[in-house]
Amino acid sequence: MTKKNAILLAGGESSRYGGNKALIEIKGKTLIEIIYNKLNSHFDRVIVIANDYEYNFLKGAELREDLIKDKGPLAGLYTGLYYSDSEYNFLAACDMPFLRQEYFSFLESYCHNNYQIIVSEYREFLEPFAAYYHKDLLALIKKNIENNNLRIKSFYKQSNIKIIKENILAEHFDLNEIFFNINYPEDKIKAKKILSFKSFKKS
């Protein structure tokens, strides 16, 4: 099998949350640890892109700083692709606690046919922080950053993209859960509710 790496972004300002959301604790683990551990058990390498915060408590993690500062998550993706040695790279945000291995594998099955982006569609939006990106996008992403096109999806239209439709995904995953992310303090309460519902179902 060809090598696959993951890029975990944790260099955001968490301004809507009002405190570093990567360090939110859920059931005794920080959000970044929860996601890092899942990625680490699936991918060959996990490259964590952060700036001001210390994540040395992530054992053995490869920590990198944005190569281009203050340009948002697009620069984080650029940095991850720059350091990566795999063609396909899964991009994860630090605020999505319910991403899981089956999802990584499912999207991975589309990593061929010269696709440069493999991304899910949910409620008519594309999910850029739970998608695969090909390393050959590096130059195009750099150009977009230089032109100040900083939206994470700024280069999608110029790329060979595979969109996985919601109806296909819904056959395999609970999409409300998979794409759930924490932006505001009340989202932490929602995350805890989802978790206790899951453990209730298991018991």
Ligand SMILES: Nc1nc2c(ncn2[C@@H]2O[C@H](COP(=O)(O)OP(=O)(O)OP(=O)(O)O)[C@@H](O)[C@H]2O)c(=O)[nH]1
């Ligand atoms: N490396 C890096 N990651 C970033 C940067 N900006 C955002 N991220 C990450 O990108 C992901 C999505 O971030 P958002 O929630 O859109 O932005 P945020 O800055 O964390 O939060 P808000 O300030 O509330 O928008 C998170 O994992 C962030 O940590 C950046 O400039 N560099």
